[in-house]
Amino acid sequence: MTGSEIMANKAYRFRIYPNKEQKVLLAKTFGCVRLVYNRFLDRKIQQYKENKKTVTYNMCAREMTEMKKTEQYVFLKEVDSIALQQSLRHLDMAFQNFFNQPGTGFPKFKAKKAGKDRYTTVCVNGNINVQGGCIKLPKLGQVKLEQHRSIPDNYILKSVTVSRTSGGQYYVSILFEYEATVSEAKPQRFLGLDYSMPELYIDSNGNEPEYPRYYRQAEKKLKREQRKLSHMEKGSNNRNKQRIRLARLHEKVRNQRRDFLHKQSRQIANAYDCVCIEDLDMRAMAKSLNFGKSVSDNGWGMFVTFLKYKLEDQGKKLVKVDRFFASSQICSHCGYVNRETRDLSVREWDCPQCGSHHDRDVNAAINIRNEGMRIALA
Numbered sequence: 001m002t003g004s005e006i007m008a009n010k011a012y013r014f015r016i017y018p019n020k021e022q023k024v025l026l027a028k029t030f031g032c033v034r035l036v037y038n039r040f041l042d043r044k045i046q047q048y049k050e051n052k053k054t055v056t057y058n059m060c061a062r063e064m065t066e067m068k069k070t071e072q073y074v075f076l077k078e079v080d081s082i083a084l085q086q087s088l089r090h091l092d093m094a095f096q097n098f099f100n101q102p103g104t105g106f107p108k109f110k111a112k113k114a115g116k117d118r119y120t121t122v123c124v125n126g127n128i129n130v131q132g133g134c135i136k137l138p139k140l141g142q143v144k145l146e147q148h149r150s151i152p153d154n155y156i157l158k159s160v161t162v163s164r165t166s167g168g169q170y171y172v173s174i175l176f177e178y179e180a181t182v183s184e185a186k187p188q189r190f191l192g193l194d195y196s197m198p199e200l201y202i203d204s205n206g207n208e209p210e211y212p213r214y215y216r217q218a219e220k221k222l223k224r225e226q227r228k229l230s231h232m233e234k235g236s237n238n239r240n241k242q243r244i245r246l247a248r249l250h251e252k253v254r255n256q257r258r259d260f261l262h263k264q265s266r267q268i269a270n271a272y273d274c275v276c277i278e279d280l281d282m283r284a285m286a287k288s289l290n291f292g293k294s295v296s297d298n299g300w301g302m303f304v305t306f307l308k309y310k311l312e313d314q315g316k317k318l319v320k321v322d323r324f325f326a327s328s329q330i331c332s333h334c335g336y337v338n339r340e341t342r343d344l345s346v347r348e349w350d351c352p353q354c355g356s357h358h359d360r361d362v363n364a365a366i367n368i369r370n371e372g373m374r375i376a377l378a
Contacts, residue, residue, distance in 0.1 A: 008180040013173045017144040029079040030117040033087045034110045057092040080138040083119040118163035166247035184315045187274035187376050192369025194361050200298045204365040209264050214256040215297040261303045269310035276372020279320040319372040332366040
């Protein structure tokens with residue numbers, strides 16, 4: 001086992017409770033950040049159409065400084081200037097990703113009603129700190145914070161992202177930098193996971209997490225509240241109240257799912273050195289008309305993301321087996337390939353060669369573990 005010193009980042013997400021004046025200023029900041037992003041996105045597009053030249057971040061920053069001096073945009077001085085600069089940086093990064101990373105879409109204009117209100121500000125000269133159940137933010141001052149976990153003393157605060165959900169709740173995501181020692185562990189304890197739509201996964205030990213299927217539980221109530229919303233007059237106060245009520249129901253389902261997936265991934269990451277899974281195309285599966293809701297409900301992609309970073313923090317591995325690997329057709333005892341199991345209705349089968357009896361999903365998980373073990377130790 002070898003150890004190496006690295007500078008790592010970790011983000012903590014806390015709920016905040018701004019007062020009325022702070023909510024007004026937050027709403028103004030969200031709007032100004034959106035305005036700056038959209039204005040300079042249009043500026044870049046028009047400049048490129050005219051003479052095929054780009055507008056750099058520094059050029060945009062200088063123009064924004066001049067904008068603040070005009071009577072039309074003097075209100076930009078009322079909000080955090082660093083948040084406006086970060087909006088320009090995000091725009092510049094979006095263009096770089098579009099040109100340098102294949103498959104990345106062209107930057108889009110931010111819609112006011114998209115329900116994604118957020119801005120990022122950077123810690124400079126102690127303008128942001130967390131102390132006494134509050135967080136100090138530029139222009140806002142002290143904001144009440146629900147701090148559900150302690151922050152180590154050696155963590156250095158780098159930036160804060162303030163967001164507002166569709167249900168009207170406010171959160172801060174605080175990014176810290178710290179020096180970490182990552183020891184690469186030699187894999188000894190292996191686990192294979194086979195994707196299961198109703199139960200999230202079945203592992204190579206025959207265990208399944210008994211996923212509660214939170215969306216399916218709340219689906220009837222969600223449909224009822226959605227019908228109420230559709231019958232209300234657009235622009236009315238009652239419709240806005242109902243929209244918030246529905247959004248909070250969706251947020252509850254999302255939070256329940258995230259909490260379950262975090263706990264499951266933590267248990268696995270602590271117990272095993274190497275976890276082996278199939279490299280599935282979840283987007284294609286979610287688009288299916290037959291079981292798209294069920295795929296989205298169990299959150300396999302989110303679970304894999306959580307599991308990956310939790311394993312890497314401990315110097316462990318997540319190994320992805322090729323999606324075309326015939327995990328369900330191979331006998332995990334003797335290696336015989338049974339083509340009849342391509343029929344998904346075959347849930348149990350006996351190996352014609354060695355006579356072993358197999359549960360389809362457990363056998364697949366064992367084969368995924370064995371193949372992942374071969375890849376990890378190669």
